[in-house]
Amino acid sequence: xxxxxxxxxxxxxxxxxxxxxxxxxxxxxxxxxxxxxxxxxxxxxxxxxxxxxxxxxxxxxxxxxxxxxxxxxxxxxxxxxxxxxxxxxxxxxxxxxxxxxxxxxxxxxxxxxxxxxxxxxxxxxxxxxxxxxxxxxxxxxxxxxxxxxxxxxxxxxxxxxxxxxxxxxxxxxxxxxxxxxxxxxxxxxxxxxxxxxxxxxxxx
Amino acid sequence: xxxxxxxxxxxxxxxxxxxxxxxxxxxxxxxxxxxxxxxxxxxxxxxxxxxxxxxxxxxxxxxxxxxxxxxxxxxxxxxxxxxxxxxxxxxxxxxxxxxxxxxxxxxxxxxxxxxxxxxxxxxxxxxxxxxxxxxxxxxxxxxxxxxxxxxxxxxxxxxxxxxxxxxxxxxxxxxxxxxxxxxxxxxxxxxxxxxxxxxxxxxx
Numbered sequence: 001x002x003x004x005x006x007x008x009x010x011x012x013x014x015x016x017x018x019x020x021x022x023x024x025x026x027x028x029x030x031x032x033x034x035x036x037x038x039x040x041x042x043x044x045x046x047x048x049x050x051x052x053x054x055x056x057x058x059x060x061x062x063x064x065x066x067x068x069x070x071x072x073x074x075x076x077x078x079x080x081x082x083x084x085x086x087x088x089x090x091x092x093x094x095x096x097x098x099x100x101x102x103x104x105x106x107x108x109x110x111x112x113x114x115x116x117x118x119x120x121x122x123x124x125x126x127x128x129x130x131x132x133x134x135x136x137x138x139x140x141x142x143x144x145x146x147x148x149x150x151x152x153x154x155x156x157x158x159x160x161x162x163x164x165x166x167x168x169x170x171x172x173x174x175x176x177x178x179x180x181x182x183x184x185x186x187x188x189x190x191x192x193x194x195x196x197x198x199x200x201x202x203x204x
Numbered sequence: 205x206x207x208x209x210x211x212x213x214x215x216x217x218x219x220x221x222x223x224x225x226x227x228x229x230x231x232x233x234x235x236x237x238x239x240x241x242x243x244x245x246x247x248x249x250x251x252x253x254x255x256x257x258x259x260x261x262x263x264x265x266x267x268x269x270x271x272x273x274x275x276x277x278x279x280x281x282x283x284x285x286x287x288x289x290x291x292x293x294x295x296x297x298x299x300x301x302x303x304x305x306x307x308x309x310x311x312x313x314x315x316x317x318x319x320x321x322x323x324x325x326x327x328x329x330x331x332x333x334x335x336x337x338x339x340x341x342x343x344x345x346x347x348x349x350x351x352x353x354x355x356x357x358x359x360x361x362x363x364x365x366x367x368x369x370x371x372x373x374x375x376x377x378x379x380x381x382x383x384x385x386x387x388x389x390x391x392x393x394x395x396x397x398x399x400x401x402x403x404x405x406x407x408x
Contacts, residue, residue: 118325119322120380169375173369189366197400
């Protein structure tokens with residue numbers, strides 16, 4: 001049986017929808033534009049041109065510019081090893097330094113994330129994409145506390161979710177109020193505060 | 205000597221620049237528009253029409269829509285008493301409940317503040333207005349810790365600036381990730397964490 005052209009095209013189109021190579025080509029193009037032209041030069045149109053893809057193809061995978069930006073941002077972040085220093089204090093400092101504040105100081109990462117957060121405040125699709133991403137990162141980071149519990153560094157009752165959100169909130173606040181620089185001393189103070197709370201929990 | 209019309213107009217104009225009654229009339233109009241039409245209906249043009257003021261008059265005092273919005277927001281906030289419950293724990297809970305999370309749940313306050321933060325991420329004038337406001341509020345809130353020190357509840361070395369920023373950061377994070385509701389249990393957990401750190405500081 002000879003496959004009709006329509007069927008073949010339809011199949012190819014469905015295939016393209018799930019083709020990681022094409023997705024990566026688009027993400028590569030998006031990343032290159034960000035690196036070369038900054039956020040101001042970033043648009044679905046520019047990415048389509050550079051990736052030699054149709055705009056509809058891009059919109060099929062990323063409903064908004066913010067969703068595409070968030071995926072590029074995640075690729076940047078995934079190049080950073082997640083902290084596992086062997087101590088709670090070391091992990092919390094590395095989390096703030098490498099995953100949050102220090103990461104945002106690197107190239108455009110902070111600028112991109114600020115603009116994603118801003119976009120999410122007025123656009124429901126952008127908000128859902130950011131909230132899902134952020135929830136996932138927070139859950140992932142809670143491993144820091146789980147490991148500390150396994151080592152007996154903190155009690156089983158220690159509220160890991162709240163600690164991670166306090167640290168993330170502190171870092172977001174620094175990013176959004178333009179105060180990423182000169183955070184080192186305050187990062188130490190934040191971590192010292194959490195460590196003091198953790199020690200108190202073990203004693204009581 | 206008879207004053208020339210030009211001089212009189214000039215004087216009136218200078219007077220108007222510093223006339224708190226006119227400023228209040230504009231802020232009243234801005235507040236009424238926000239209450240009646242929401243953020244979508246809010247524009248310098250709409251405020252000028254309602255206040256029967258010229259747009260240039262408004263722009264002379266508020267260079268951007270965001271600056272005007274921030275002043276209306278401050279008026280909302282100033283109607284809330286600042287917490288002074290007599291204990292650090294009570295003050296920290298009231299700070300989160302009344303000044304931040306609970307305040308943002310009231311009418312449009314959270315929506316307005318989200319949009320101010322978002323605007324500040326892409327506009328330098330809006331950023332400077334927000335940063336100055338935020339810095340002032342933070343310094344003001346540090347009184348909570350100063351009072352606790354005066355009562356001997358926490359040691360003199362306790363880092364009040366970091367505590368206030370941790371709480372503010374937590375609240376901003378909740379606001380910007382659409383999770384203001386059902387925060388009560390987590391507010392208690394955040395305050396318990398700070399209290400544990402404070403007690404540890406006193407013991408050591």
